[in-house]
Amino acid sequence: MADMYAVRNIRLCTKDCLCLYVCPTGATDTENSVIDVGKCTGCGVCADSCPSGAISMVPKTLPAQQKHSEQVIKAMDVLLRSKVEQERISAGLEGKLAAAIERSNRIMAEDLIREAGYMLPQSANAHDFLRGLLDRETDDDFPRDAVERLLALLEENDRP
Amino acid sequence: MRKIVCSVCGYVYDESKGVPEAGAASGTKWEDLPADWVCPMCGATKDEFTEQVPDSKRRVAKDSPPDRSESETDMQELSPLEMSVLCSNLARGCEKQYRGGEASLFTRLADYFKSGSAPSENPRFADLMDLIGKDLEKGMPVAKAVAGDVKDRGALRALVWSEKVTRILKSLLSRYEKEGNAMFEHTGVYVCTICGFVYVGDNPPALCPVCKVPNWKFEKIEGRVS
Numbered sequence: 001m002a003d004m005y006a007v008r009n010i011r012l013c014t015k016d017c018l019c020l021y022v023c024p025t026g027a028t029d030t031e032n033s034v035i036d037v038g039k040c041t042g043c044g045v046c047a048d049s050c051p052s053g054a055i056s057m058v059p060k061t062l063p064a065q066q067k068h069s070e071q072v073i074k075a076m077d078v079l080l081r082s083k084v085e086q087e088r089i090s091a092g093l094e095g096k097l098a099a100a101i102e103r104s105n106r107i108m109a110e111d112l113i114r115e116a117g118y119m120l121p122q123s124a125n126a127h128d129f130l131r132g133l134l135d136r137e138t139d140d141d142f143p144r145d146a147v148e149r150l151l152a153l154l155e156e157n158d159r160p
Numbered sequence: 161m162r163k164i165v166c167s168v169c170g171y172v173y174d175e176s177k178g179v180p181e182a183g184a185a186s187g188t189k190w191e192d193l194p195a196d197w198v199c200p201m202c203g204a205t206k207d208e209f210t211e212q213v214p215d216s217k218r219r220v221a222k223d224s225p226p227d228r229s230e231s232e233t234d235m236q237e238l239s240p241l242e243m244s245v246l247c248s249n250l251a252r253g254c255e256k257q258y259r260g261g262e263a264s265l266f267t268r269l270a271d272y273f274k275s276g277s278a279p280s281e282n283p284r285f286a287d288l289m290d291l292i293g294k295d296l297e298k299g300m301p302v303a304k305a306v307a308g309d310v311k312d313r314g315a316l317r318a319l320v321w322s323e324k325v326t327r328i329l330k331s332l333l334s335r336y337e338k339e340g341n342a343m344f345e346h347t348g349v350y351v352c353t354i355c356g357f358v359y360v361g362d363n364p365p366a367l368c369p370v371c372k373v374p375n376w377k378f379e380k381i382e383g384r385v386s
Contacts, residue, residue: 007258034258058257058258066314068312068314068315069306069310069312071306071309071310072303072306072307072310072312072315075299075302075303075306075307076303076315076318076319078299078302078303079295079299079300079303079319079322080242080245081242082291082294082295082299083295083322084239084241084242084245085291086288086291086292087241087245088241088277088279088280088283089280089283089284089287089288089291090283090288091279091280091283092279092280092283093283093284093285095341095344096344096349096381096382096383097332097333097336097343097344097349098285099349099381099383100332100349100351100358100381101288101329101332101333101358103351103356103379103381104325104329104351104356104357104358105356106245106248106356107351107352107353107354107355107356108321108322108325108326108355108356109242109245109249110245110248110249110252111249111318111321111322111355111356112318112322113242113245113246113249114249114253114318115314115315115317115318116315118246118249118250119253120253121250121253121254121257121259121262121266126250129246133269141272142272143268143269143272146265146266146268146269147269149265150262150265150266153259153261153262153265154262
Protein backbone atom coordinates (compact mmCIF):
# COMPACT_ATOMS: atom_id res chain seq x y z
CA MET A 1 0.00 0.00 0.00
CA ALA A 2 1.06 3.63 -0.48
CA ASP A 3 2.85 5.66 2.22
CA MET A 4 0.90 8.81 1.33
CA TYR A 5 -2.63 9.56 0.25
CA ALA A 6 -4.21 12.53 -1.53
CA VAL A 7 -6.70 14.88 0.14
CA ARG A 8 -8.70 17.51 -1.72
CA ASN A 9 -9.53 20.85 -0.06
CA ILE A 10 -12.94 21.60 -1.51
CA ARG A 11 -12.69 25.28 -0.56
CA LEU A 12 -9.68 25.72 -2.87
CA CYS A 13 -10.95 23.48 -5.69
CA THR A 14 -11.89 25.47 -8.80
CA LYS A 15 -12.90 22.42 -10.90
CA ASP A 16 -9.98 22.57 -13.26
CA CYS A 17 -10.15 18.74 -13.30
CA LEU A 18 -6.48 18.12 -14.03
CA CYS A 19 -6.61 15.65 -11.13
CA LEU A 20 -9.23 13.62 -12.97
CA TYR A 21 -7.12 13.49 -16.13
CA VAL A 22 -3.89 12.41 -14.41
CA CYS A 23 -5.11 9.89 -11.79
CA PRO A 24 -4.13 6.33 -12.78
CA THR A 25 -6.87 4.68 -10.68
CA GLY A 26 -9.80 7.12 -10.81
CA ALA A 27 -9.47 7.83 -7.08
CA THR A 28 -9.96 11.57 -7.58
CA ASP A 29 -13.26 11.19 -9.45
CA THR A 30 -16.03 10.71 -6.91
CA GLU A 31 -19.63 11.94 -6.53
CA ASN A 32 -18.89 13.66 -3.21
CA SER A 33 -15.51 15.22 -4.09
CA VAL A 34 -13.72 13.21 -1.38
CA ILE A 35 -10.75 11.41 -2.94
CA ASP A 36 -11.14 7.64 -2.61
CA VAL A 37 -8.36 6.57 -0.22
CA GLY A 38 -8.93 2.92 -1.11
CA LYS A 39 -8.01 3.56 -4.73
CA CYS A 40 -5.33 6.22 -4.17
CA THR A 41 -1.79 4.88 -4.75
CA GLY A 42 -0.09 7.97 -3.30
CA CYS A 43 1.68 8.77 -6.57
CA GLY A 44 1.19 12.52 -5.98
CA VAL A 45 0.64 13.47 -9.62
CA CYS A 46 -2.78 15.01 -8.88
CA ALA A 47 -1.30 17.29 -6.22
CA ASP A 48 1.47 18.38 -8.57
CA SER A 49 -0.97 18.93 -11.45
CA CYS A 50 -3.64 20.91 -9.62
CA PRO A 51 -3.34 24.57 -10.69
CA SER A 52 -5.20 25.75 -7.57
CA GLY A 53 -3.07 23.80 -5.10
CA ALA A 54 -6.23 22.17 -3.78
CA ILE A 55 -4.73 18.70 -3.21
CA SER A 56 -2.30 17.76 -0.44
CA MET A 57 -0.35 14.54 -0.01
CA VAL A 58 -0.67 13.35 3.57
CA PRO A 59 1.39 10.55 5.16
CA LYS A 60 -0.51 7.48 6.35
CA THR A 61 1.66 7.06 9.42
CA LEU A 62 2.44 10.11 11.48
CA PRO A 63 5.73 10.54 13.36
CA ALA A 64 5.85 10.74 17.15
CA GLN A 65 5.13 14.32 18.19
CA GLN A 66 7.66 16.43 20.07
CA LYS A 67 7.78 15.73 23.78
CA HIS A 68 7.21 18.47 26.33
CA SER A 69 9.15 18.61 29.58
CA GLU A 70 7.44 17.83 32.89
CA GLN A 71 7.89 21.43 33.99
CA VAL A 72 6.29 22.81 30.85
CA ILE A 73 3.36 20.41 31.19
CA LYS A 74 2.82 21.45 34.81
CA ALA A 75 2.94 25.15 33.98
CA MET A 76 0.56 24.71 31.04
CA ASP A 77 -1.75 22.68 33.28
CA VAL A 78 -2.08 25.57 35.74
CA LEU A 79 -3.25 27.83 32.91
CA LEU A 80 -5.48 25.12 31.48
CA ARG A 81 -7.33 24.81 34.77
CA SER A 82 -7.75 28.58 34.98
CA LYS A 83 -9.23 28.78 31.46
CA VAL A 84 -11.54 25.85 32.17
CA GLU A 85 -12.78 27.55 35.34
CA GLN A 86 -13.36 30.74 33.34
CA GLU A 87 -15.36 28.72 30.82
CA ARG A 88 -17.42 27.29 33.67
CA ILE A 89 -18.13 30.71 35.20
CA SER A 90 -19.03 32.39 31.91
CA ALA A 91 -21.30 29.46 31.02
CA GLY A 92 -23.45 30.54 33.96
CA LEU A 93 -23.69 34.20 32.92
CA GLU A 94 -26.15 35.83 30.54
CA GLY A 95 -25.54 37.72 27.34
CA LYS A 96 -23.38 37.79 24.24
CA LEU A 97 -20.17 38.75 26.05
CA ALA A 98 -20.46 35.79 28.41
CA ALA A 99 -21.12 33.47 25.47
CA ALA A 100 -18.07 34.85 23.64
CA ILE A 101 -15.88 34.51 26.74
CA GLU A 102 -17.07 30.93 27.23
CA ARG A 103 -16.14 30.05 23.65
CA SER A 104 -12.84 31.94 23.79
CA ASN A 105 -11.74 30.12 26.96
CA ARG A 106 -12.66 26.75 25.46
CA ILE A 107 -10.48 27.52 22.42
CA MET A 108 -7.56 28.67 24.59
CA ALA A 109 -7.89 25.60 26.82
CA GLU A 110 -7.83 23.30 23.78
CA ASP A 111 -4.68 24.99 22.52
CA LEU A 112 -2.99 24.74 25.92
CA ILE A 113 -3.77 21.04 26.33
CA ARG A 114 -2.65 20.44 22.77
CA GLU A 115 0.77 21.92 23.54
CA ALA A 116 0.88 20.04 26.84
CA GLY A 117 1.24 16.77 24.96
CA TYR A 118 -2.15 15.98 23.46
CA MET A 119 -1.67 17.16 19.90
CA LEU A 120 -2.43 13.91 18.07
CA PRO A 121 -5.36 11.55 18.64
CA GLN A 122 -2.99 8.76 17.56
CA SER A 123 -0.60 9.32 20.46
CA ALA A 124 -0.09 6.75 23.23
CA ASN A 125 -1.27 9.17 25.91
CA ALA A 126 -4.56 9.76 24.08
CA HIS A 127 -5.06 6.00 23.95
CA ASP A 128 -4.22 5.67 27.64
CA PHE A 129 -6.79 8.36 28.39
CA LEU A 130 -9.46 6.48 26.41
CA ARG A 131 -8.65 3.17 28.09
CA GLY A 132 -8.76 4.87 31.46
CA LEU A 133 -12.30 6.03 30.68
CA LEU A 134 -13.47 2.48 30.05
CA ASP A 135 -12.16 1.50 33.49
CA ARG A 136 -13.48 4.49 35.38
CA GLU A 137 -16.75 5.60 33.85
CA THR A 138 -19.56 3.51 35.22
CA ASP A 139 -22.65 5.65 34.48
CA ASP A 140 -25.19 3.93 32.24
CA ASP A 141 -25.34 6.89 29.92
CA PHE A 142 -21.58 7.10 29.42
CA PRO A 143 -20.95 6.57 25.69
CA ARG A 144 -18.72 3.48 26.06
CA ASP A 145 -19.40 2.53 22.48
CA ALA A 146 -17.80 5.80 21.30
CA VAL A 147 -14.62 5.04 23.29
CA GLU A 148 -14.44 1.46 22.06
CA ARG A 149 -14.94 2.57 18.48
CA LEU A 150 -12.19 5.21 18.80
CA LEU A 151 -9.73 2.68 20.20
CA ALA A 152 -10.53 0.41 17.27
CA LEU A 153 -10.23 3.14 14.61
CA LEU A 154 -7.18 5.06 15.83
CA GLU A 155 -3.83 3.44 15.37
CA GLU A 156 -1.10 4.27 17.92
CA ASN A 157 1.85 6.06 16.41
CA ASP A 158 4.28 6.53 19.30
CA ARG A 159 4.02 3.71 21.83
CA PRO A 160 7.69 3.13 22.84
CA MET B 161 7.17 62.13 20.71
CA ARG B 162 6.56 58.66 22.02
CA LYS B 163 5.32 55.49 20.42
CA ILE B 164 2.90 53.41 22.46
CA VAL B 165 2.36 49.83 21.29
CA CYS B 166 -0.67 47.55 21.65
CA SER B 167 0.45 44.31 23.28
CA VAL B 168 -2.38 42.38 21.62
CA CYS B 169 -1.98 43.22 17.95
CA GLY B 170 1.13 45.37 17.65
CA TYR B 171 -0.67 48.55 16.54
CA VAL B 172 1.54 51.58 17.22
CA TYR B 173 0.09 54.83 18.53
CA ASP B 174 2.56 57.44 17.36
CA GLU B 175 2.14 60.72 19.26
CA SER B 176 3.66 62.64 16.38
CA LYS B 177 0.91 61.33 14.08
CA GLY B 178 -2.13 61.06 16.37
CA VAL B 179 -5.23 59.44 14.87
CA PRO B 180 -6.77 62.38 12.93
CA GLU B 181 -9.71 60.35 11.54
CA ALA B 182 -10.70 59.64 15.14
CA GLY B 183 -10.35 63.25 16.26
CA ALA B 184 -6.88 62.96 17.83
CA ALA B 185 -4.73 65.60 16.12
CA SER B 186 -1.07 64.97 15.49
CA GLY B 187 0.91 65.63 18.65
CA THR B 188 -1.86 64.38 20.96
CA LYS B 189 -0.17 62.89 24.02
CA TRP B 190 -1.06 59.38 25.03
CA GLU B 191 -2.42 60.60 28.37
CA ASP B 192 -4.72 63.03 26.57
CA LEU B 193 -6.46 60.33 24.56
CA PRO B 194 -9.82 59.66 26.24
CA ALA B 195 -9.84 56.92 28.90
CA ASP B 196 -12.31 54.91 26.82
CA TRP B 197 -10.19 55.06 23.65
CA VAL B 198 -9.51 51.60 22.27
CA CYS B 199 -7.04 50.19 19.77
CA PRO B 200 -8.48 50.78 16.29
CA MET B 201 -7.20 47.41 15.11
CA CYS B 202 -8.28 45.01 17.82
CA GLY B 203 -10.29 46.87 20.45
CA ALA B 204 -7.81 46.56 23.34
CA THR B 205 -8.11 49.24 26.04
CA LYS B 206 -5.34 51.71 26.89
CA ASP B 207 -4.22 49.44 29.78
CA GLU B 208 -2.91 46.90 27.29
CA PHE B 209 -0.53 49.37 25.65
CA THR B 210 3.13 49.81 26.58
CA GLU B 211 5.60 52.47 25.60
CA GLN B 212 8.09 51.46 22.96
CA VAL B 213 11.55 52.04 24.41
CA PRO B 214 14.39 52.45 21.87
CA ASP B 215 16.91 49.58 22.10
CA SER B 216 19.82 51.86 22.99
CA LYS B 217 17.96 53.21 25.98
CA ARG B 218 16.50 49.91 27.13
CA ARG B 219 17.77 48.95 30.58
CA VAL B 220 18.47 45.29 31.10
CA ALA B 221 15.70 44.34 33.48
CA LYS B 222 17.02 42.86 36.67
CA ASP B 223 13.70 41.41 37.71
CA SER B 224 13.87 38.35 39.88
CA PRO B 225 12.87 35.30 37.87
CA PRO B 226 9.22 34.34 38.37
CA ASP B 227 8.62 31.92 41.18
CA ARG B 228 8.19 28.61 39.39
CA SER B 229 7.33 26.48 42.35
CA GLU B 230 3.84 25.19 41.86
CA SER B 231 2.02 22.51 43.72
CA GLU B 232 2.08 19.12 42.05
CA THR B 233 -0.68 18.85 39.49
CA ASP B 234 -1.54 15.46 38.18
CA MET B 235 -2.55 15.51 34.52
CA GLN B 236 -4.49 12.30 35.08
CA GLU B 237 -6.99 13.79 37.51
CA LEU B 238 -9.00 15.88 35.13
CA SER B 239 -12.34 17.38 36.10
CA PRO B 240 -15.31 16.63 33.80
CA LEU B 241 -14.92 19.99 32.05
CA GLU B 242 -11.17 19.41 31.58
CA MET B 243 -11.95 16.02 30.05
CA SER B 244 -14.42 17.76 27.78
CA VAL B 245 -11.62 20.10 26.67
CA LEU B 246 -9.29 17.18 25.99
CA CYS B 247 -11.96 15.46 23.90
CA SER B 248 -12.91 18.57 21.93
CA ASN B 249 -9.23 19.21 21.26
CA LEU B 250 -8.74 15.63 20.03
CA ALA B 251 -11.89 16.06 17.90
CA ARG B 252 -10.18 19.01 16.21
CA GLY B 253 -7.08 16.88 15.73
CA CYS B 254 -9.22 14.31 13.91
CA GLU B 255 -11.01 16.92 11.79
CA LYS B 256 -7.72 18.35 10.61
CA GLN B 257 -6.76 14.88 9.42
CA TYR B 258 -10.09 14.57 7.58
CA ARG B 259 -11.15 11.80 9.99
CA GLY B 260 -14.74 12.95 10.41
CA GLY B 261 -16.03 9.77 12.01
CA GLU B 262 -13.45 9.89 14.78
CA ALA B 263 -14.04 13.63 15.21
CA SER B 264 -17.77 13.04 15.81
CA LEU B 265 -17.00 10.35 18.39
CA PHE B 266 -14.69 12.65 20.33
CA THR B 267 -17.32 15.41 20.10
CA ARG B 268 -19.90 13.05 21.64
CA LEU B 269 -17.53 12.47 24.52
CA ALA B 270 -16.81 16.19 24.86
CA ASP B 271 -20.55 16.93 25.04
CA TYR B 272 -21.08 14.15 27.59
CA PHE B 273 -18.40 15.54 29.88
CA LYS B 274 -19.56 19.12 29.45
CA SER B 275 -23.11 18.20 30.43
CA GLY B 276 -21.74 16.30 33.42
CA SER B 277 -19.81 19.29 34.70
CA ALA B 278 -21.36 20.98 37.75
CA PRO B 279 -22.36 24.56 36.90
CA SER B 280 -20.68 27.39 38.75
CA GLU B 281 -22.68 28.17 41.92
CA ASN B 282 -22.49 31.94 41.95
CA PRO B 283 -20.97 33.09 38.68
CA ARG B 284 -19.83 36.71 38.58
CA PHE B 285 -18.04 38.78 35.97
CA ALA B 286 -15.70 39.96 38.75
CA ASP B 287 -14.50 36.38 39.25
CA LEU B 288 -13.50 36.25 35.59
CA MET B 289 -11.44 39.44 36.05
CA ASP B 290 -9.71 37.90 39.09
CA LEU B 291 -8.72 34.77 37.23
CA ILE B 292 -7.57 36.80 34.25
CA GLY B 293 -5.44 38.91 36.59
CA LYS B 294 -3.82 35.80 38.05
CA ASP B 295 -3.11 34.40 34.59
CA LEU B 296 -1.44 37.63 33.44
CA GLU B 297 0.50 38.23 36.65
CA LYS B 298 1.59 34.71 37.48
CA GLY B 299 0.46 31.80 35.32
CA MET B 300 1.66 33.14 32.01
CA PRO B 301 5.01 34.63 33.03
CA VAL B 302 5.90 31.38 34.82
CA ALA B 303 4.90 29.23 31.87
CA LYS B 304 6.72 31.45 29.38
CA ALA B 305 9.89 31.34 31.52
CA VAL B 306 9.74 27.55 31.84
CA ALA B 307 9.04 27.04 28.13
CA GLY B 308 11.73 29.56 27.22
CA ASP B 309 14.32 27.74 29.32
CA VAL B 310 13.88 24.55 27.29
CA LYS B 311 13.18 26.35 24.02
CA ASP B 312 9.77 24.73 23.69
CA ARG B 313 8.57 26.83 20.78
CA GLY B 314 5.26 25.02 20.44
CA ALA B 315 4.31 25.77 24.02
CA LEU B 316 5.56 29.36 23.63
CA ARG B 317 3.34 29.80 20.59
CA ALA B 318 0.26 28.75 22.56
CA LEU B 319 1.32 31.01 25.44
CA VAL B 320 1.89 34.07 23.24
CA TRP B 321 -1.54 33.69 21.62
CA SER B 322 -3.41 32.96 24.85
CA GLU B 323 -1.79 35.91 26.63
CA LYS B 324 -2.95 38.28 23.88
CA VAL B 325 -6.43 36.80 23.90
CA THR B 326 -6.53 37.04 27.70
CA ARG B 327 -5.68 40.75 27.41
CA ILE B 328 -8.50 41.30 24.94
CA LEU B 329 -10.95 39.56 27.29
CA LYS B 330 -9.71 41.83 30.08
CA SER B 331 -10.29 44.88 27.86
CA LEU B 332 -13.80 43.75 26.95
CA LEU B 333 -14.71 43.02 30.57
CA SER B 334 -13.48 46.43 31.74
CA ARG B 335 -15.46 48.14 28.97
CA TYR B 336 -18.51 46.06 29.89
CA GLU B 337 -18.22 47.21 33.51
CA LYS B 338 -18.66 50.80 32.31
CA GLU B 339 -20.88 50.45 29.24
CA GLY B 340 -23.04 47.44 30.12
CA ASN B 341 -25.14 45.68 27.52
CA ALA B 342 -25.35 48.82 25.37
CA MET B 343 -21.92 47.76 24.14
CA PHE B 344 -23.51 44.94 22.13
CA GLU B 345 -26.93 46.37 21.36
CA HIS B 346 -26.66 46.64 17.59
CA THR B 347 -23.25 45.19 17.05
CA GLY B 348 -21.78 41.84 16.13
CA VAL B 349 -19.57 39.74 18.41
CA TYR B 350 -17.08 37.40 16.71
CA VAL B 351 -14.70 34.79 18.15
CA CYS B 352 -11.67 33.50 16.24
CA THR B 353 -12.06 29.71 16.25
CA ILE B 354 -8.30 29.29 16.02
CA CYS B 355 -6.99 31.38 18.94
CA GLY B 356 -10.09 32.66 20.79
CA PHE B 357 -9.64 36.37 19.96
CA VAL B 358 -12.91 38.26 20.46
CA TYR B 359 -13.98 41.14 18.21
CA VAL B 360 -16.92 43.45 18.98
CA GLY B 361 -18.10 45.39 15.95
CA ASP B 362 -19.68 45.00 12.56
CA ASN B 363 -16.59 44.77 10.38
CA PRO B 364 -14.18 42.14 11.64
CA PRO B 365 -10.62 42.74 10.42
CA ALA B 366 -9.57 40.73 7.35
CA LEU B 367 -7.02 38.84 9.46
CA CYS B 368 -7.20 37.90 13.14
CA PRO B 369 -4.98 40.43 14.96
CA VAL B 370 -3.57 37.70 17.19
CA CYS B 371 -3.07 34.60 15.04
CA LYS B 372 -3.40 36.17 11.54
CA VAL B 373 -5.86 33.58 10.26
CA PRO B 374 -8.29 34.90 7.60
CA ASN B 375 -11.55 36.06 9.16
CA TRP B 376 -13.68 33.36 7.61
CA LYS B 377 -12.45 31.31 10.55
CA PHE B 378 -14.32 33.67 12.90
CA GLU B 379 -17.57 32.50 14.42
CA LYS B 380 -20.39 34.97 15.04
CA ILE B 381 -21.83 34.76 18.54
CA GLU B 382 -25.59 34.79 18.48
CA GLY B 383 -27.77 35.14 21.54
CA ARG B 384 -27.74 32.03 23.66
CA VAL B 385 -30.17 30.03 25.69
CA SER B 386 -28.54 29.35 29.06
